[in-house]
Amino acid sequence: MADEPPVLIRDLNFAYDRRPVLTGINMVIPRGAVVAIMGLSGCGKTTTLRLIGGQLKPTSGEVRVAGQVVHELDDAGLYALRRRMGMLFQFGALFTDLSVFDNVAFPLREHSGLPEEMIRDLVLMKLNAVGLRGAHHLMPAELSGGMARRVALARAIALDPLLIMYDEPFAGLDPISLSIIGALIRKLNDALGISSIIVTHDIQESLKIVDYIYFMADGKVVAEGTAEDIRRSQEPFVHQFIWGEPDGPVNFHYPARAYREELMEQPNRPRPWWT
Amino acid sequence: MNPSALDLLRRLGHFVTDRLWRLGFASRFLMMTVLYSGAAFRRLHLTIREIYFTGVLSLIIILVSGLFVGMVLGLQGYDTLQRYGSSEALGVLVALSLVRELGPVVAALLFASRAGSAITAEIGLMKATEQLSAMEMMAVNPIARVIAPRFWAGVVSMPLLAALFSALGIFGGYLVGVQLIGVDAGSFWSQMQAAVDFRQDIMNGVIKSVVFGAIISWIAVFEGYDCEPTAEGVSGATTRTVVTSSLAILAADFMLTAFMFRGE
Numbered sequence: 001m002a003d004e005p006p007v008l009i010r011d012l013n014f015a016y017d018r019r020p021v022l023t024g025i026n027m028v029i030p031r032g033a034v035v036a037i038m039g040l041s042g043c044g045k046t047t048t049l050r051l052i053g054g055q056l057k058p059t060s061g062e063v064r065v066a067g068q069v070v071h072e073l074d075d076a077g078l079y080a081l082r083r084r085m086g087m088l089f090q091f092g093a094l095f096t097d098l099s100v101f102d103n104v105a106f107p108l109r110e111h112s113g114l115p116e117e118m119i120r121d122l123v124l125m126k127l128n129a130v131g132l133r134g135a136h137h138l139m140p141a142e143l144s145g146g147m148a149r150r151v152a153l154a155r156a157i158a159l160d161p162l163l164i165m166y167d168e169p170f171a172g173l174d175p176i177s178l179s180i181i182g183a184l185i186r187k188l189n190d191a192l193g194i195s196s197i198i199v200t201h202d203i204q205e206s207l208k209i210v211d212y213i214y215f216m217a218d219g220k221v222v223a224e225g226t227a228e229d230i231r232r233s234q235e236p237f238v239h240q241f242i243w244g245e246p247d248g249p250v251n252f253h254y255p256a257r258a259y260r261e262e263l264m265e266q267p268n269r270p271r272p273w274w275t
Numbered sequence: 276m277n278p279s280a281l282d283l284l285r286r287l288g289h290f291v292t293d294r295l296w297r298l299g300f301a302s303r304f305l306m307m308t309v310l311y312s313g314a315a316f317r318r319l320h321l322t323i324r325e326i327y328f329t330g331v332l333s334l335i336i337i338l339v340s341g342l343f344v345g346m347v348l349g350l351q352g353y354d355t356l357q358r359y360g361s362s363e364a365l366g367v368l369v370a371l372s373l374v375r376e377l378g379p380v381v382a383a384l385l386f387a388s389r390a391g392s393a394i395t396a397e398i399g400l401m402k403a404t405e406q407l408s409a410m411e412m413m414a415v416n417p418i419a420r421v422i423a424p425r426f427w428a429g430v431v432s433m434p435l436l437a438a439l440f441s442a443l444g445i446f447g448g449y450l451v452g453v454q455l456i457g458v459d460a461g462s463f464w465s466q467m468q469a470a471v472d473f474r475q476d477i478m479n480g481v482i483k484s485v486v487f488g489a490i491i492s493w494i495a496v497f498e499g500y501d502c503e504p505t506a507e508g509v510s511g512a513t514t515r516t517v518v519t520s521s522l523a524i525l526a527a528d529f530m531l532t533a534f535m536f537r538g539e
Contacts, residue, residue, distance in 0.1 A: 053412055082414040093409035096401075107413045110420075155413075 004067050005030045006163050006195045007052060012061035014047060014219075021047050022219045025061070029163070034189050034196040036206045038241070039216035040250065045199040048216075049165050052197070053087060054078045066162060083111055086156030086164040090171055092148040094140040100127070100151050101136040107158045126154040129191075130184060146177025150184065157188060163195050164188075170202040178202070182209050203242055207231065215241070217250075301497045308426050308496065311419040321424040322431075329390040329425070330432030334439070336389055337382055341440035344377055345369060345447025352448070353456055365458050366467035369448030370441075374471065374480040375536075378441035380528050383487035386433055387520040391495040394425050395516040398499025399509035407500075422500060426492045433488025434481050441480070479535045486531065487524050494520040 007029035014022040022044045029035050037045045050056045052063050054070045063070045065081060073081060094103050104123045108114060114122070127133045130150040140148060149169060156164055166185065170178050186209040189196045200206050206213070207227045215223040215230070215238055223230070223238045230238060240248030256262070315322045352368040398421065401407050407417045445467075452458040471477065495516045502512035 055408065055411065079414040079416075082412055085412065087409070087412040089405045089409055091404065093405040095406055095409075096404070107415070110413065110415050152409075159413075 004064070006066060007197070008064040009048075009052075010062055010064070012048075012051065012063060013059045014044075014051060014056065015059045020219060022051075022058075025216075025219075025221055027214055027221070029195050029197055030212075031195055032189070032193060033211040034186060034198065034209060036198045036200060036210040036213045037216060038199075038201060038203065038206065038213060040201065040241075043216045044219040045216055046167055049087075049167055049197065049199055052165065053082065053085060083107075083159055084162050086159070086161040088149065088152050088156050088164065088166045088169055090168040091145070092140075092152035094143075094148055094152055094155070096140050098140075099136070100132065100138050100140070100143070103140070103151060104136075104155045104158055107155065111159060122158070123154075126158055127151075129157070129188065130154045131180075144177070146173050146180060149173070149177075149181055153181075153184060153188070157192065160192065161194060163197070166196065166198045166200070168200055169198060170200055170205055178205055182206075185209060201241075203244075297501075300501070301493070304497050304500065305493050307418050308423050308493075311416060312423045312427065314419045315423040315427050321420070322427050325424045325428030326432055329386075329394065329428050330436060333386055333389045333432070333436060336385055337436045337440050338443050340381065340385055341373075341378075341443035342447040344381060344440075345373065345444030345449075346451045347447075348372060348377075348444065349448040349451030349456070353452055353458065362458055363462035364466055365448065365452045366445075366463035367470040369452070370445055370467045370471050371476060373441040373444040373448075374476050376528075376532075378444065379437045379480050379483040379487060380524060382437040382440040383433065383484065383491060383524045384521055386429075386436060386488070387491045387495075387524065388517050390429065390432070391491045391516045391520050392513045394429070394492070394495040395499040395502070395513045396509055398422070398425070398496060399502040399504075399512050402500065402502065403504040403506075403509060405504075422496045426496050429492025429495065430485065430488045433491065434484040437480065437484035437487075479531075482535075483528065483531050486527055490523050490527060491520045494523065 005028050007027070009025055009027040012022055012025040013020065025044075025048065027035075027037075027048075037048060039045055047056065051058055052065060052070065054073065057071045062072075066084060068077070068081060070078070070081070094100075095106065098106065101123055104126050105119050108119045108122060112119070124133055124136065127136055130153050132147060132150055132154065135143070135147065135151075140151070143151065169181050169185065173181065182205045185196060185198065188194075198206060198210065207230070210227060212226055213224060213230050214221050215235075217237055223233055223235045225233070231242065233239060233242075237249045239245075240250060246252055348369045349365065352365050352372075353362055356362045356364055356368065398407075401421065407421065410417045410420060449460075449463065453460045453463050498512040498516045498519075502508045
């Protein structure tokens with residue numbers, strides 16, 4: 001279908017060993033949009049990405065990418081679909097035994113069947129787009145965290161995908177690298193006319209670049225809207241998240257027995273002999 | 276039955292079903308590896324690169340160990356044989372012990388600890404750093420691209436290493452027996468040539484080392500692929516590779532020997 005959005009998630013449920021991780025997720029990722037999925041660690045954001053990429057199968061509901069139901073595809077169909085998706089992993093996931101150049105060339109050599117001269121030009125173009133053409137001869141171990149992620153981004157766009165998924169692209173970066181990555185995500189999305197999904201908990205950087213935000217908590221979408229809607233949101237969880245308040249609907253304390261009761265009881269926990 | 280005995284029984288049951296499940300999973304994994312081996316042969320450079328890492332880089336330890344095992348065999352063998360006045364049979368003793376048993380088995384044990392552990396650690400770290408997931412998301416099957424070349428590299432390297440181990444061992448036995456002790460060189464070599472049968476002794480040794488190579492590579496790639504993606508998980512998997520494959524080699528050696536040499 002020509003007018004179907006690149007990614008459409010309907011009534012998605014997913015459970016690990018009968019423990020529900022996602023319940024009733026509905027999302028639309030329109031063409032040309034940068035969409036963020038936000039929430040606390042362990043709320044099911046990365047699981048959602050894995051379901052879109054077909055690395056997991058839903059318990060019920062469906063994920064449609066480019067009009068195809070992901071979990072109904074066979075291996076060949078899934079691999080064909082994945083050639084049209086790029087994914088940026090949290091720490092880049094560069095192949096440590098290959099140079100920067102060979103990392104970006106990897107998907108092209110595996111799938112395109114192009115001659116080596118053309119692959120060279122393409123790799124240099126992709127590296128130029130992320131500002132690292134000059135670093136093509138370095139090994140991943142010689143790169144900073146921000147550079148490694150830019151190389152991984154160049155690798156993710158190597159096959160000109162229709163969708164790029166970012167798993168925590170901002171985690172552990174210094175402020176300058178962070179805004180470089182943020183700006184790159186927006187710039188590449190608009191220049192290539194693709195769609196992007198960012199899974200993140202970096203609220204300030206995301207609000208600058210995204211078109212739409214889904215907030216997740218405990219495996220459900222609890223709020224959604226544009227950056228402006230989210231900033232103005234009165235939803236207590238969203239408010240706590242955006243303003244980074246230590247206490248609120250998300251408790252500071254891990255569930256425990258009554259404080260006084262625990263302190264008053266007779267100690268019956270001997271010191272481990274090896275400490 | 277009292278509760279603690281029941282609990283013990285339950286844990287024992289869990290232990291057994293866990294192991295069985297893992298064995299089944301490992302067998303399915305081996306089947307997938309063989310099924311997706313096309314690329315490992317079509318794109319031979321992938322496998323050759325792994326043969327370099329697993330085989331060529333194991334050469335030093337294999338050659339040095341072979342030499343010393345042979346030299347010790349020379350000393351010990353001479354000491355025993357000369358009591359019966361048959362010290363010229365030293366060549367036969369050294370050669371048969373090496374090509375039938377010590378070559379395949381000791382080379383396999385060394386290979387498991389040198390190359391098997393390296394394969395597990397490498398694949399485990401690739402998993403921990405999401406390189407395998409990244410490959411999958413780039414529509415490249417990691418079993419075909421990463422696992423199969425390493426598996427076949429191990430299967431190919433192992434018999435070659437065992438042969439070199441035996442060759443160096445025989446040379447070590449010659450150094451000690453002939454050059455140092457003074458056993459007659461002519462009888463050392465001629466008795467060896469007369470007594471070592473190509474099919475019965477050498478081929479059986481080669482078959483053993485191919486089987487050991489497949490066992491080690493299978494365990495090493497499976498442990499790496501199946502490990503917990505954490506530092507602790509990778510270190511545990513590496514240890515398991517060495518322990519499990521060493522035990523598996525010894526068990527398989529006994530069974531193969533029982534089939535091959537029935538005292539005919």
